[in-house]
Amino acid sequence: MLRITAERRRRGWSQRRLARLADMAESTVSQLENGKIYPYPGWKKRLERVLGVPGDELFQEVSDDDKPGAGA
Numbered sequence: 401m402l403r404i405t406a407e408r409r410r411r412g413w414s415q416r417r418l419a420r421l422a423d424m425a426e427s428t429v430s431q432l433e434n435g436k437i438y439p440y441p442g443w444k445k446r447l448e449r450v451l452g453v454p455g456d457e458l459f460q461e462v463s464d465d466d467k468p469g470a471g472a
Contacts, residue, residue, distance in 0.1 A: 404458040405433045407451045422446040432459075 408418050415433070419426040423446060431437040439447075444455030451458065 401462055402433060402435070402458065403453065403460050403462050404447060404451070406462050407453055407458070408433075411451075418447075418450065421450045 408415070413421075415429045416426045418424075419429045422429070422443075424443060428437070428443070432439055432443070439455070439459060441455075444458065447453075447458055448455040
């Protein structure tokens with residue numbers, strides 16, 4: 401799972417809500433989370449602003465321990 405997905409889920413947000421907050425299309429968020437498209441620098445900046453995580457880190461894989469609800 402990419403960190404962007406983990407961060408979104410940790411907040412309890414839908415892809416639609418994240419897209420709205422980042423001024424992006426919902427389909428773009430979905431494609432980014434599923435690795436179908438590579439994020440443009442502008443998209444990274446928008447997502448970084450909304451999620452408070454460095455843009456490059458949002459597109460790294462996270463371990464099972466880092467997933468929301470892991471170990472709980």
